[in-house]
Amino acid sequence: MPNPETAEDQPRQMMGAPYTWMLRASPLQWVRPYWHKPLGLTTITAGALLFPIISRNDANIDSAANALAFAALALGLNIVVGFAGLLDLGYAAFFAIGAYTYGAFASFQIEPAWSPFWQPFEWLGLVAHMGDVVHFTVSFWLMLPFSAAVAALFGVLFGAPTLRLKGDYLAIVTLGFGEIVPIVARNTPSVTNGAMGLNGVAAPQLFGWSFGVNATPYYYVGVALVALLIFCSTRLKSSRVGRAWMAIREDEIAAAAMGINRVKFKLLAFAMGAAFAGATGTYFVAKLQTATPEMFMFPVSVMILVMIVFGGIGSVWGVVLGALILQILQSWFLEDLSQWLHVLGRLVHVDWLQRVELSSSIEMIFGVILVTMMLYRRQGLIPATRPVQALSMTEQTAHVGSGGSSHNFDRLRGLGTLDREADEPLLAVADMTVRFGGLVALRSVELTVPSHSVVAVIGPNGSGKSTLFNAVTGLVTPDAGQVRFAGESITRLPPHRVLDRGMARTFQNLRLFPGLTVLENVMIGRHARLSTGAFGALLRLPGTKREEEAAREHCLEILSVFGNRLLPRVDHVVSSLSYANRRRVEIARALASSPKLLLLDEPTAGMNPAETQELADQIKGLNQLGLTIVLIEHKLDVVVRLASKVIVLDHGEKIAEGTPDAVRRDEEVMRAYLGRSVAVA
């Protein structure tokens, strides 16, 4: 019998082909894979450090320093757009805020009258007493983090109103903020000198030596800045924080249901991206020693967007490469190409060739690149996710361990244990009412779930079963009713808090994070039980490392519940899995949060009888470990086999409750399922 998974895995094999071909063609084939990364990093670092010594051309070094500034901006935008999926079309605003922050504290723009108030600041070296005015002289090195912090603050400020908006609308609002900032800068000349641009911004100093207008020191600061931001980006990406961002990007609702505080992590992404731009703004203005509002308008935001689209949205090295290539194209290559065309024009006596100025068509080239990449290579030059080797035929058709037997569960013991065993039921829903406009989806529904039991909720389509789950887990706000869980009220708690309390769920229509791997999906399920924050992720202290390692181990244990259905596929993107396997991943993801109560919404939908049987065994196994389960199910044999109690909903009302056998004989239930006439007959 052909395995249903085989067909779906085929295209992946083909996707891998060009990469193996590239590897074979490159000198890397003589190097052991273990050495690829350190070797690559060393080469890049050496190249970056030696460039000014080799080049010796100040103009080239200057262009390279500008390119580095844009690489830094691309890295920042990549956090917002690439990691968290929040399309920001006004990103240059944060660049502007960083730039003007430095401009305000290190130029002759703001000069308040001298008063004794400034004396302590003069002792600290932040201001100078010039005649009867104050001159700000805050060091560049102090302003770098300070501007980042100011920009981050504005990131939160601009991000907060957009939290409820999605996709395109978010983009438009950010565009609006992105336009307002430069206009305000132009119209408040007392701080920014308006359209004329800032005057006399101080050059950075290092140990008393001023950078002046020499390009080389700026270049090295740029290299350090980009290196720092690459380091931050890669650390964040592979941490709990990065996974939370990607979860929000892939499916916001599922992210919330898996315990991710959307408000917090979206604002963190905005703040982090803005901080990168703020620091870069300071660097850029220190280098140019002026700033005008035109430097921060919409075209700049679009240019940075083109860079990350070109390099690969979400890919750290990709966006750096994209930014460098486009900037260098702009400042070196187009000039040279124009010169060559002029020479050619003189040789063949073609007048217009002598006048071509390709550098003025750079925005046209950006437009063409943007459209071409979107149409033909959306993943960019260096894709954020690399395809994995497909399973071999043998691996795919290997015997499927049923997973139901107890040895698979040894390490999961403790699942579903309660902090304190109480007499009251684990979950008690009272008087739950949900209305959608005029439709009453649930009418005063009661539900009690005793600890360590399996309760099934059945009912015809549209009877309100999934709405009940949504209302209990906080995805839908009930119009009336209380939910008590493990002895505490959780009514109207947001979804991520509900999960945190120990209630995890799956969705009827599958809400996985489609672009992430099996293991990443399950690790996101573990989110609420981990504690690493942004600083923890950046520092990666031994504690963080241990936590991450333990989480990975734990998730692999959970995947082993399903025998070898999922274990060989942990690094596969879930959208490439078969339907049944995706259902299993969703259950594993819910289990990863170490729930006390598991809500399964039609777990066996789309499975064949053998697979249904297998999953029923596994659910039974989980329950025997002590996990309390509520399941919505249409297959009555599964219900009878698993549930100790059945609730029947019809048109939003509970019409029966009892043991599976009792419910099956209930007249009201037959009427709901089969129609009035049958029941009467």
Next chain:
Amino acid sequence: MTTGALYLQQIINGLSLGAMYALLALGFTLVYGILELINFAHFNVFMVSSFIAMWALELLGLSGQGVVLTGFALVGALAFAFVVTMVVAGCLGVAIERLALRPMRAVRGTAAMITTIGVSYILFNAILLTVGAESKNFPNPMPSVSWEIGGATLRLREVLIWCVALVLMAGLHLFVNRTRLGKAMRATAQDAEAARMMGIDVDRVIITAFFLGSALAGAAALIFGLYYNYTSFIIGYSAGLRAFTAAVLGGIGSVTGAMIGGVIIGLVEALGGQVFAVRWTDVIIFSILVLVLVFAPTGLLGRAAPTKS
């Protein structure tokens, strides 16, 4: 002028701007209603159309403000310019849909919108590189007839702009509500999948939406030229964003909403410039955009908040 007359004058100006923004807003709303796509290319379809309109008038031997036509010659010349501009602009819109946006239709997320930004850039630079950066004198063959009303001046061109806008909007309203293709459009806007199952050629509906929207942008571009007497490669962005704000304010996806929103934005721009300072007009408009999106994303007449992520 007295203060009252000044405000009356700004209301007249605002209504003319509003007519233009309303026509432009309809293009956003028609496409958004069907594809849930914010079409940034529309900004510069408008800008390119203003050059098409200029060339169409120059084809008739009109350039600058030197030649003044009256009677049938005037009507004929303007009718020719409107038809040519609207047809060419419509075809440009269809070409953009066919070449750049149709392949993106199946892609989820913001990829299609990013593509329209790229298309917009290409149009922008195509004009910049071929025509040049200096602004062009837009032909205006209308005689300078004007009336005095309460101290304010009402010029013939303003009356003409209002008439053209009203005729076009009434025409669109009839098309959407009374014709078979219009009904197909409304059905597709509700649920493209269901419309397809009911035998509606969704591709044709989408092409129609792009054609109509771009053609109306063409009409708006001609109005822009007649009103301001110039055109330039940069006019697309600010006019486009105002029109988009109008579409959002009226409730994006709603045809009537776009018309009302356009008029409101036109009045806000004219009166806002009067009350505050012209240099703050942009901030006022962008603030309206942000506030509406954040606090009332359905706008005045829109349907439920966008669900596409």
